[in-house]
Amino acid sequence: MKPVRMKDIARDLGVSVITVSKALRDHSDISAATRARVLKRVKELNYKPNYAARALVTGRSNMIGLVVPDLVHSFYSEIGNGLGGVLRKAGYNLVISSSEEDQEIESQVIDQLIARRVDCLVIASSNWTAAALKRVIEANIPFVLIDRRVPGIDANFVGGDDELIGVIATEHLIEVGCKTIAHIGGAKITPARGRLEGYKKTLAKHRLALGPEYIVTHDMLDESAHEVGYESAMSLLKLNPRPDGIFCFSDPLAIGTMRAILDAGLRVPEDVALVGCGNLHYDVFLRIPLTSVDQQSFAIGERAATLAIAMIDAESQSGPKPKPRSILLQPKLIIRESTYRKIHA
Amino acid sequence: MKPVRMKDIARDLGVSVITVSKALRDHSDISAATRARVLKRVKELNYKPNYAARALVTGRSNMIGLVVPDLVHSFYSEIGNGLGGVLRKAGYNLVISSSEEDQEIESQVIDQLIARRVDCLVIASSNWTAAALKRVIEANIPFVLIDRRVPGIDANFVGGDDELIGVIATEHLIEVGCKTIAHIGGAKITPARGRLEGYKKTLAKHRLALGPEYIVTHDMLDESAHEVGYESAMSLLKLNPRPDGIFCFSDPLAIGTMRAILDAGLRVPEDVALVGCGNLHYDVFLRIPLTSVDQQSFAIGERAATLAIAMIDAESQSGPKPKPRSILLQPKLIIRESTYRKIHA
DNA sequence: TTGAAAGCGTTACCAG
């Protein structure tokens, strides 16, 4: 039982395949009567156009590829949701691949998506070798980077204002009276560097700068962030003077940190105040509700989708390519109990 | 700058396109020397096969469609992860669509995926009208249902043993001394019914059956589960006698319930013990760590992928279709503080 | 307003 083809409809109606094709795509030069007949038969036979055939001739697949390091981390699934909604309404399908934060796998899935001739790639890459990106550029496929930039590549980007995130978090800790503020972060990825930068600048501005032992960085899977946070915090708490505030790169890190503080017999926020980043939806239900910097992940997805569609459209017009744009979403501090402290000032 | 085609490679090497095609697919009747030359040139030119063209002629797209009600809920993203890993290794791509728990959207995305000629559909449907499924069957596309069954449809299924989940959760509450056990659940979806059934049977077995006012059910988006749990729990807590144990259909529901109990000035687990379902990774970090029944969501994804691939292979062999299988994963109780109680027995 | 011819990049079938 083969799928219905345009040919079948054309035969039934005594018209040509071309007529059917045009009627289906609302081409102007088709009589209303013919179109109606076609549409009627289409419905009767439950005809579905074959996208592969269409893609072959038009050169457009109507698919967008999304590559993320980790599907399970809600930050990325929210991005996926934002993307998916916009794309669905625009008639695109979303092909999602997880790189599992592994460079090898990332290359492999990107190659796959190139072979699929996706119309645009949306990529949150971690260990980014320019090599993988180069293949995308060579394949002449437009792409949008999200969340993480690639040093040396001037590409379209949608993400958070990471330095500002670092500033906001650190300023807040200072405001609630912290004097010895530590940071637990990522290592190589650009958001980690931006947030660290914001943290450092803010400390410097307030003349609170500390030795490097108050900064712990690791590259990690989000899955293991809890444990990394726990271990990192444990070592930070042994320092003298002990930190009275900790700014964590992500909420999962902050959750591990919180557990370490409590296990060490200290109180949050009285002894150590804590700020995370991501504003995950369960933050409010934690042992101690977590103050966090919201990154607007859903909006990142939406904006990336809009940008992707714009790039595809620009591609089909043979005009000059628009310059790459950087869209930075404004971070917003969400204050919860983990930083409710008397202001010592 | 057009993508490289087999034709280009054939021309460069002075062989035919067919030879290239065969060499690329490890066809037996090609000399090692020729294959080596082809592969070398393929690498040099960074050739990527055009999957659309291949799909057109083979009738197989090497894509699998996944339809879930909500990408953000970690239950589904874990399923997606399990699926994605297995499929990637088998050379398939995953096209993911969220139905946003909306029947209209669900139909629409399923139609899209049919038009894409995905080789198999993996579907977790909520408001399932047989109609949507019928189109899949008519299109002759194999499919696997996950998590939620469709009444009246004898299809391949991978999910949890929901009645057993209800039994395990309720037995546990009884064991820790609860006498008045309420249930907050879903309404129409089959897992909700199964868990409710297990709950009821267990109460009956222990002669603890209660009036229907101790059971609250709602169909809901996972996004709103927190609030639904909160409201439902608030009303349950006004009953006389007051419940001393609550079994919630999902962890998000349980989190809302926990908040309601605490807001009502009661203690967990001393006044009300609480069991959820899903064993989400943050359960352990909640205000009161949550006892939960693990559903093995990652495994559900893996098994669904394996099944999907098996169905596709079976399809290509013209043998008789294997009978639909039901794969039920064993639930496992994870005990945490929300049910640590003295045993009153 | 309609249609005929050509072709998109690939693979299947069958000859050489």
Next chain:
DNA sequence: CTGGTAACGCTTTCAA
């Protein structure tokens, strides 16, 4: 072992 021919289902271009 190699290759020609046809076909997959659709759209584009141009002519009627």
